[in-house]
Each structure stands twice: as structure tokens, then as C-alpha cells.
Amino acid sequence: MAKNESIRKPNVKNLRSHALNSTKKKQKLNLQVVTLDNGxxxxxxxxxIRNMKKDTL
Numbered sequence: 484m485a486k487n488e489s490i491r492k493p494n495v496k497n498l499r500s501h502a503l504n505s506t507k508k509k510q511k512l513n514l515q516v517v518t519l520d521n522g523x524x525x526x527x528x529x530x531x532i533r534n535m536k537k538d539t540l
Contacts, residue, residue, distance in 0.1 A: 485516045485524040489531060 494510040513529040527535075 485526045487514070488525040489514065489528050491528050491531070 489512060491512055493512060496508050496510065498506050498508045514526045515529055515532060516524055517527055517532055518524050
């Protein structure tokens with residue numbers, strides 16, 4: 484099982500209807516399972532994975 488190593492949190496935003504009712508909505512992260520060089524499997528967001536690949540180039 485992969486460990487969740489992501490440091491990011493879901494976004495919380497307000498939804499507003501035409502009747503001006505307001506409710507909270509969570510935008511969840513795009514979590515992916517990635518195998519690191521040492522063979523460990525971790526869950527990271529797609530944005531974190533993209534930044535890791537940019538740093539190694």
C-alpha cells in the first residue's frame with residue numbers, strides 16, 4: 484500500500500445558486516501512486532510529480 488506523502492490540501496470554494504443559496508465544495512487533489520528510486524510507493528499529487536521531474540532534469 485502506498486503512503487500519502489502529499490503536503491497539499493483540497494481547495495474549498497463556495498458554490499452560489501441563482502437563488503443565492505451558498506454551499507461549500509471541496510476540490511480534491513489528483514493523487515497518483517509513484518514508485519521512487521528506492522522502490523518505495525508513495526501517493527503524490529500530479530503537480531508535485533511534475534515539479535519533481537522538472538527538478539531532476
